[in-house]
Amino acid sequence: MSNIPMKENLQRKPTRKTMLLPVCSATAVAWMFVSYVLIGQGTLSDKSIGWFAVLLAPFVLLGSALVVRKGTRLGYMVAAIGALLPLPWIFMTESRAYENSWIAMNASWNDPDLFRYIRYFQLRVVSVALLLMTLMWAITRLLPSNWQLRSCPVNQRVWPAITITLICIVCWFATFVFPYRQPIIVDAVAPELSILHVKKDGLTFHETRITVYRDGRYYVVRNDRQLLRYSFKESAHAGVLTDDLRNKLKIVQGLPELKRTMVRSPRALGARHGEGWYTEMGSFAITAFTTENVIPPPAELLDFFSEVEKAPSIAASSDDVVRDVCLGFCYDPKAGLGYRAENQRCAYGLDGKEQCY
Numbered sequence: 182m183s184n185i186p187m188k189e190n191l192q193r194k195p196t197r198k199t200m201l202l203p204v205c206s207a208t209a210v211a212w213m214f215v216s217y218v219l220i221g222q223g224t225l226s227d228k229s230i231g232w233f234a235v236l237l238a239p240f241v242l243l244g245s246a247l248v249v250r251k252g253t254r255l256g257y258m259v260a261a262i263g264a265l266l267p268l269p270w271i272f273m274t275e276s277r278a279y280e281n282s283w284i285a286m287n288a289s290w291n292d293p294d295l296f297r298y299i300r301y302f303q304l305r306v307v308s309v310a311l312l313l314m315t316l317m318w319a320i321t322r323l324l325p326s327n328w329q330l331r332s333c334p335v336n337q338r339v340w341p342a343i344t345i346t347l348i349c350i351v352c353w354f355a356t357f358v359f360p361y362r363q364p365i366i367v368d369a370v371a372p373e374l375s376i377l378h379v380k381k382d383g384l385t386f387h388e389t390r391i392t393v394y395r396d397g398r399y400y401v402v403r404n405d406r407q408l409l410r411y412s413f414k415e416s417a418h419a420g421v422l423t424d425d426l427r428n429k430l431k432i433v434q435g436l437p438e439l440k441r442t443m444v445r446s447p448r449a450l451g452a453r454h455g456e457g458w459y460t461e462m463g464s465f466a467i468t469a470f471t472t473e474n475v476i477p478p479p480a481e482l483l484d485f486f487s488e489v490e491k492a493p494s495i496a497a498s499s500d501d502v503v504r505d506v507c508l509g510f511c512y513d514p515k516a517g518l519g520y521r522a523e524n525q526r527c528a529y530g531l532d533g534k535e536q537c538y
Contacts, residue, residue, distance in 0.1 A: 238266040261319035278527035278535040317342035408509040418494035442466030
């Protein structure tokens, strides 16, 4: 009898574990599609290729789960095609500046449909992760069986699919999530003066913002946000400037220190313990007086801030919940000053490209 070993180009018969990825991906895409219909985004067109690709993908993946049981290359090819079908539409409907799945999870307004809105984009991210993992897994299975890594065929390993998927998700997150934004567009009157006081104590930021408008009305906003937390509470109350406060406001506006604005947006305090004062006077340029740049704030600014804090409010305070998908690391002083809308942090340049700052 011949003792020549059998060729190893036949694929090993898959187990139940090998069917897990295509089945999970099919479920995720189907769930994403149903959620999309319920929310009624209205982005897809009935005649678009993306519509048919998203609709067809779950069925192709479920079909691959059945075919792959036979251990043939056809099953892996079908799985790769099924995982690839929805990905172009998902990434074509993503924008770094606007309509961004990561930024959508920063939604903080009070709305009964907010939960479904955030859940839809969470499912988009999960669907992309599962689809990428299924695609990489299927491609790995299609590699030649004589490719060895540590005495084991490469096409029998699962970690390459998981590793590549994690790298892609991390790159997607890092590219799209900065700077901090919420999925809103604003077109409101710019304040006459904004002052932000930040005091950092370990992982906790104690922030107070005072925003003064030309009609004499002002708002005081406070929060105690923590790093590694997805959401934090923010309270606000309104008041009206007295004649004494109006005079002090004019003095503050005439301070030469407040006209030495920064070229770039200030970064969040990096030291474990620190303090910062930030101002903005309608020019979209910010001044910073922090313990890190060793520039003390003017005494007139501190006096005005303290007097406004002590002034009585004209209405009851309101409480809101602010979210940061970066767990607090995307939230910067510019966001603390109130620049949180997409059109306040991003715009299209003369070359038509998206620019965020």
